[in-house]
Amino acid sequence: MSSPLLSVSGLTKRYRRGGKTIAAVDNVSFHIEPGETLALAGPSGSGKSTIARLVLRLVQPDAGDIQFKGEDFLALGGATLRARRARLQMVFQDPLAAFNPRATVARVLDDPLRIHGIASRSERPRRIAALLERVGLSPDLAPRAIHEISGGQRQRVAIARAIATKPSLIVLDEAVSALDVSVRGQILRLLLDLQREERIAYLFISHDLGVVRAIAHRLVILDAGTIAESGDARTVIDAPQSAIGKALVVAAPKLDRTGP
Amino acid sequence: MTALLSIRDLTVIYRRDGSEVAALKDISLDIAVGERLAVIGESGSGKSTLALAIARLLPASARIDGSIDWFLRPPPTLGAKAPPSVLPDISPSRGEIALSSPPSPISKVAGEDPTAKLPISLLEGEMSGRTEGGLMERKAQKSTAKPDHTPLGGRDIGFVFQDPSASLDPVMTVGKQIAEVAHTHLGLNWPQAYAKAKTLIERVRLPDPDAALRAFPHQLSGGQKQRVAIAAAIAAGPKLLIADEATSALDTIVQAEIVALIRQLVAEDGMTLLFISHDIALAAALAERIAVFRHGGLVEIGAARQIVSAPRHAYTRSLLDAHLGLDAEPLSRQAGPSA
Numbered sequence: 001m002s003s004p005l006l007s008v009s010g011l012t013k014r015y016r017r018g019g020k021t022i023a024a025v026d027n028v029s030f031h032i033e034p035g036e037t038l039a040l041a042g043p044s045g046s047g048k049s050t051i052a053r054l055v056l057r058l059v060q061p062d063a064g065d066i067q068f069k070g071e072d073f074l075a076l077g078g079a080t081l082r083a084r085r086a087r088l089q090m091v092f093q094d095p096l097a098a099f100n101p102r103a104t105v106a107r108v109l110d111d112p113l114r115i116h117g118i119a120s121r122s123e124r125p126r127r128i129a130a131l132l133e134r135v136g137l138s139p140d141l142a143p144r145a146i147h148e149i150s151g152g153q154r155q156r157v158a159i160a161r162a163i164a165t166k167p168s169l170i171v172l173d174e175a176v177s178a179l180d181v182s183v184r185g186q187i188l189r190l191l192l193d194l195q196r197e198e199r200i201a202y203l204f205i206s207h208d209l210g211v212v213r214a215i216a217h218r219l220v221i222l223d224a225g226t227i228a229e230s231g232d233a234r235t236v237i238d239a240p241q242s243a244i245g246k247a248l249v250v251a252a253p254k255l256d257r258t259g260p
Numbered sequence: 261m262t263a264l265l266s267i268r269d270l271t272v273i274y275r276r277d278g279s280e281v282a283a284l285k286d287i288s289l290d291i292a293v294g295e296r297l298a299v300i301g302e303s304g305s306g307k308s309t310l311a312l313a314i315a316r317l318l319p320a321s322a323r324i325d326g327s328i329d330w331f332l333r334p335p336p337t338l339g340a341k342a343p344p345s346v347l348p349d350i351s352p353s354r355g356e357i358a359l360s361s362p363p364s365p366i367s368k369v370a371g372e373d374p375t376a377k378l379p380i381s382l383l384e385g386e387m388s389g390r391t392e393g394g395l396m397e398r399k400a401q402k403s404t405a406k407p408d409h410t411p412l413g414g415r416d417i418g419f420v421f422q423d424p425s426a427s428l429d430p431v432m433t434v435g436k437q438i439a440e441v442a443h444t445h446l447g448l449n450w451p452q453a454y455a456k457a458k459t460l461i462e463r464v465r466l467p468d469p470d471a472a473l474r475a476f477p478h479q480l481s482g483g484q485k486q487r488v489a490i491a492a493a494i495a496a497g498p499k500l501l502i503a504d505e506a507t508s509a510l511d512t513i514v515q516a517e518i519v520a521l522i523r524q525l526v527a528e529d530g531m532t533l534l535f536i537s538h539d540i541a542l543a544a545a546l547a548e549r550i551a552v553f554r555h556g557g558l559v560e561i562g563a564a565r566q567i568v569s570a571p572r573h574a575y576t577r578s579l580l581d582a583h584l585g586l587d588a589e590p591l592s593r594q595a596g597p598s599a
Contacts, residue, residue: 043511043512043513043514044481044482044510044511044514045481150303151303180302180303180538181302181538181540181579181582181583181584182302182578182579182582183302184582184584185582185584185591188591189591192591207511207512208512208584209512209586210583210584210585210586210588211584213584213586213588213590214584214588214590214591215590215591234590237586238586247513248512248513249586250516251512251513251515251516252512252585252586253515253516253539253541253542253545253585254541254545254585254586255540255541255544255568255580255583255585256544256568256569257568257569257580258569259565259569259570
């Protein structure tokens with residue numbers, strides 16, 4: 001087995017509220033291989049999104065260790081951290097909230113290319129057009145404002161922005177949860193294509209086990225900040241062992257298409 | 261089936277930045293007394309506009325054409341006995357809010373006499389599918405009808421929205437918000453209204469009802485807030501409960517609990533349910549009939565069982581195919597780690 005792309009051990013984040021200390025994430029360990037999709041699932045408040053923020057270093061953990069590409073990710077700072085961040089990208093549930101709504105599509109895609117010094121000023125329009133085509137959008141969309149395009153188009157732009165820096169890992173936090181089902185299928189297929197062609201790994205956070213089963217290789221089920229169970233995604237979903245795993249499976253809406 | 265309300269040729273046009281967008285186009289459908297009808301569709305299908313039109317909550321700038329006729333129980337004083345078939349929807353606790361309701365076309369086309377928009381077939385033709393009693397009621401009311409006898413939001417229609425944080429008042433206790441509905445629409449005094457609120461909090465199964473009465477919305481979880489919103493929506497004993505994506509912002513486990521709660525309350529109170537959702541599996545699990553909307557049009561309507569097992573329309577089939585269930589094949593197995 002090759003060395004993991006991301007290795008998280010003993011990750012802990014506590015919040016203090018009204019004199020009480022709550023562990024949002026409590027001693028969580030997992031790893032992700034290159035080109036692999038690891039899903040984090042669990043009910044509201046189970047710690048999924050806090051783990052995403054910790055891995056992205058948007059918040060600091062109280063304890064634990066994060067190795068990314070063999071480096072101590074938590075020890076990095078300054079220019080080194082900024083450089084490594086290009087390899088670790090993110091897509092959130094609501095791209096309208098993630099972007100300046102008045103920015104144009106071109107501007108949203110120009111930023112990472114410029115900031116990470118990936119393309120010169122003269123080269124960037126061509127790169128932007130190529131990125132748009134890569135995610136199945138017309139380059140004609142470049143001058144449009146983010147708020148003018150549809151939700152599915154916006155999520156494609158968010159993915160284009162994420163892959164602009166050639167990342168090894170993308171954290172997808174409920175990235176398809178707000179999309180219409182028809183668009184959701186297209187975005188999931190796009191993610192699979194990108195993974196196959198560029199060997200990108202995904203940390204895929206979702207409360208929807210149907211989506212997880214469709215896209216993830218392995219699954220970690222969280223409950224109240226701790227890992228309830230983990231394993232091959234299909235195996236866990238088909239025969240959950242933990243109480244929370246069973247509850248999630250029972251609660252998932254089932255569609256019985258057989259006739260009366 | 262006895263219709264609770266009948267929608268005919270409903271068109272709703274929103275005006276935005278000088279241009280007009282038809283959110284609903286020529287919709288005709290009936291909602292039967294006591295049924296659970298789901299309206300499903302994707303963004304821009306018009307499903308929420310339909311819910312708002314029925315609840316008369318559309319913005320004043322919206323242009324509305326067509327009619328929504330209600331067949332609410334006539335007051336006993338009007339003489340004509342209601343046919344037995346409409347009785348099961350009336351729970352004993354709601355005797356005091358009997359009301360008469362004339363046909364209520366909601367058309368508000370500027371410059372036109374609203375009475376001109378009354379359905380032409382008011383007393384003939386189209387009535388053939390309805391009961392004789394219904395006809396009598398409407399004849400009887402014709403002379404006594406007052407414009408304020410239209411169905412009233414909060415009293416005759418309970419509405420549960422997607423985001424309970426937006427529909428609850430953040431600086432009013434939960435108890436007061438529920439009691440206010442009972443006070444306003446049932447004419448209860450405040451102690452009675454608070455007692456009713458406590459009963460409702462127990463019915464929606466909030467833990468520690470006495471503490472919940474005094475709590476503010478921000479002290480509750482998302483699922484608990486939605487339970488409060490449901491308690492307020494049913495406080496006046498509405499005939500129709502509209503749930504517009506009421507479980508969409510909740511996690512799967514809480515969603516299943518809220519759906520079970522809605523099902524139970526609707527059955528206990530004999531309410532009619534209009535369940536608006538983007539989730540065809542959830543709709544099929546809860547509703548007896550499903551109406552599929554797309555781009556403001558009604559694609560098809562039928563028994564839930566038929567819609568999911570034998571859809572007539574290709575669009576419905578595509579929605580079913582897009583559903584990712586726990587038994588679906590993974591989209592791709594080739595994308596795995598090569599290590």
